[in-house]
Amino acid sequence: MKHIRNFCIIAHIDHGKSTLADRLLDFTNTVTEREKQDQLLDSMDLERERGITIKSHAIQMEYTYEGQEYILNLIDTPGHVDFSYEVSRSIAACEGALLIVDAAQSIQAQTISNLYLALENDLEIIPVLNKVDLPSANPEEVTDDIVDLLGCDPEEVIHASGKTGFGVDNILAAVIERIPAPKGSPDEPLQALIFDSVYNPFRGVETYFRVINGAIKKGQEIKFVATGKKYYADEVGTLKLNQVVKKEIKTGDVGYLITGIKDAREVKVGDTITDAKNPTKNAIEGFEDVKPMVFAGIYPVDTEDYEELRNSMEKLQLNDASLVFTPESSAALGFGFRCGFLGMLHMEIIQERLEREFNMTVITTVPNVSYHAFTKKNPDEIIIVNNPSDLPDPSGLDRVEEPYIKATIITKADFVGNVMSLCIEKRGQITNQTYLTTERVELSFDMPLAEIVFDFYDRLKTVSKGYASFDYSPIGMRASKLVRVDILLNAQPVDALSALIHFDNAYNIGKKMCEKLKELIPRQQFDIPIQAAIGAKIISRETIKALRKDVTAKCYGGDISRKRKLLEKQKKGKKRMRQVGNVEIPQQAFMAVLKLN
Numbered sequence: 354m355k356h357i358r359n360f361c362i363i364a365h366i367d368h369g370k371s372t373l374a375d376r377l378l379d380f381t382n383t384v385t386e387r388e389k390q391d392q393l394l395d396s397m398d399l400e401r402e403r404g405i406t407i408k409s410h411a412i413q414m415e416y417t418y419e420g421q422e423y424i425l426n427l428i429d430t431p432g433h434v435d436f437s438y439e440v441s442r443s444i445a446a447c448e449g450a451l452l453i454v455d456a457a458q459s460i461q462a463q464t465i466s467n468l469y470l471a472l473e474n475d476l477e478i479i480p481v482l483n484k485v486d487l488p489s490a491n492p493e494e495v496t497d498d499i500v501d502l503l504g505c506d507p508e509e510v511i512h513a514s515g516k517t518g519f520g521v522d523n524i525l526a527a528v529i530e531r532i533p534a535p536k537g538s539p540d541e542p543l544q545a546l547i548f549d550s551v552y553n554p555f556r557g558v559e560t561y562f563r564v565i566n567g568a569i570k571k572g573q574e575i576k577f578v579a580t581g582k583k584y585y586a587d588e589v590g591t592l593k594l595n596q597v598v599k600k601e602i603k604t605g606d607v608g609y610l611i612t613g614i615k616d617a618r619e620v621k622v623g624d625t626i627t628d629a630k631n632p633t634k635n636a637i638e639g640f641e642d643v644k645p646m647v648f649a650g651i652y653p654v655d656t657e658d659y660e661e662l663r664n665s666m667e668k669l670q671l672n673d674a675s676l677v678f679t680p681e682s683s684a685a686l687g688f689g690f691r692c693g694f695l696g697m698l699h700m701e702i703i704q705e706r707l708e709r710e711f712n713m714t715v716i717t718t719v720p721n722v723s724y725h726a727f728t729k730k731n732p733d734e735i736i737i738v739n740n741p742s743d744l745p746d747p748s749g750l751d752r753v754e755e756p757y758i759k760a761t762i763i764t765k766a767d768f769v770g771n772v773m774s775l776c777i778e779k780r781g782q783i784t785n786q787t788y789l790t791t792e793r794v795e796l797s798f799d800m801p802l803a804e805i806v807f808d809f810y811d812r813l814k815t816v817s818k819g820y821a822s823f824d825y826s827p828i829g830m831r832a833s834k835l836v837r838v839d840i841l842l843n844a845q846p847v848d849a850l851s852a853l854i855h856f857d858n859a860y861n862i863g864k865k866m867c868e869k870l871k872e873l874i875p876r877q878q879f880d881i882p883i884q885a886a887i888g889a890k891i892i893s894r895e896t897i898k899a900l901r902k903d904v905t906a907k908c909y910g911g912d913i914s915r916k917r918k919l920l921e922k923q924k925k926g927k928k929r930m931r932q933v934g935n936v937e938i939p940q941q942a943f944m945a946v947l948k949l950n
């Protein structure tokens with residue numbers, strides 16, 4: 354135990370976590386020449402292509418320092434806020450963290466929120482100034498920023514480059530010298546923290562854990578505290594590039610567990626593993642079920658593919674426990690599913706995985722948060738509205754409540770005005786403003802969650818030139834003056850285009866929706882009126898003018914292959930179209946409400 358070090362790498366996205374992790378693996382000879390490839394720990398194809406880490410991964414290195422052999426468990430964490438719960442679990446499994454800061458970009462949004470998470474967990478922080486090889490690097494200034502942020506000495510900041518490998522030896526030395534060895538007692542009942550799990554189609558769910566007290570042995574009967582379920586530890590081992598089977602994983606160490614579980618929902622990140630017969634009295638604190646934040650409908654492009662879509666979603670859920678879905682039907686789109694996601698990125702990833710791994714072509718509708726509605730008849734009974742079309746009729750509606758969050762934003766003094774205007778535009782109310790230094794300001798707002806799930810991060814980044822860190826926590830439901838804005842195409846309401854919008858913005862957004870749809874819906878053989886309405890009241894109107902001629906008409910009698918090509922092209926374009934009444938609507942139109950600014 355004395356010679357184990359458990360640490361993670363935290364950073365703002367793109368500051369070089371995964372690349373630096375690769376260098377650590379090289380330097381400790383954890384990977385052979387043959388196994389080498391970039392961003393080794395990002396094993397999903399999607400992770401490689403997008404260059405982002407979606408799942409956390411752990412890897413064990415052996416390193417001899419001053420004649421003593423050490424075991425270093427590195428936990429790579431995802432940088433995107435949609436997956437912040439996983440970051441917090443990874444952090445809880447460590448005693449130390451490398452805080453990576455890009456020498457050209459300096460401290461950014463997630464640098465600070467991840468640092469706070471690490472400090473809350475009492476981790477030893479090792480600041481690393483990365484990408485010093487870049488011509489645009491600004492080492493002195495950025496070191497000052499780091500020193501300001503951490504209150505450390507400039508000498509404690511390690512200069513490094515994940516690209517050239519410069520400084521990697523100093524990082525390893527710091528990990529060993531500055532990060533404390535794990536504490537914990539080998540004699541107490543087993544207590545292990547689950548910080549991640551992955552789905553393997555052949556072996557079932559692989560659970561990654563960190564042993565706090567006791568040990569976990571092959572064949573042992575174990576219990577998951579939050580779910581109460583018992584299993585046998587069929588296999589335990591450590592995580593090198595490949596898994597290495599062991600008889601037992603001892604106090605302080607990190608490993609994997611295979612129990613034959615086939616459904617990802619049975620293994621919950623943050624849960625405690627203990628011995629079934631001699632359970633620990635203290636479950637590790639802070640277990641939370643991950644709650645979906647954003648809901649949207651997913652429909653097959655071809656109505657006949659509904660059953661196949663259901664099968665695919667069920668398989669995907671075995672693999673991704675944070676995906677939830679229930680069947681729903683839409684007058685416009687037929688049968689599909691209402692799905693819950695952790696955030697917008699998660700939603701995009703699910704859609705992409707459905708297409709790649711299951712060959713499904715789907716339509717995703719306008720995302721929304723989860724509302725509470727109350728009727729005049731039954732003002733105490735909560736009606737959960739995960740789909741705007743489930744909102745009870747306005748005449749019988751008593752009130753609607755929406756989820757609120759406390760948003761904390763840290764920015765430079767220069768950008769306070771911009772950040773405030775943005776938050777006020779997003780219906781935020783400022784609750785606090787503190788100058789951390791003369792340069793850095795912390796702002797707190799109460800804001801509707803609905804306003805931040807869509808384009809808030811992008812807007813915040815733009816108005817602050819990237820100098821704003823943002824974090825939020827839910828503070829409950831609040832009554833809001835929300836109305837449902839419906840869209841009618843050719844006088845037919847299209848339920849999948851309805852959205853719940855604050856009354857004060859409804860006219861403006863209704864108008865913009867009509868304009869946007871006019872742009873996105875292709876012209877057809879007849880005029881198509883587009884209307885936005887609140888109840889029976891039309892608030893805006895546009896018209897898509899009819900096409901003058903059939904595109905194939907001019908090919909008559911002429912070149913047949915050219916005509917076939919044209920038809921082929923039209924068919925391809927149709928792939929993501931949905932026929933609603935006699936109007937064809939492309940996929941982008943369903944998401945139009947998100948891109949109104």
Ligand code: GDP
Nearest residue numbers: 366367368369370371372483484487514515516
């Ligand atoms: P992550 O999002 O924090 O995991 O960042 P990545 O490791 O994926 O790196 C983001 C980008 O920065 C990639 O294009 C890397 O090639 C590049 N990068 C990472 N480290 C360095 C470095 O030390 N020097 C230079 N010049 N580029 C780097």
Ligand code: MG
Nearest residue numbers: 370371405406
């Ligand atoms: Mg990465």
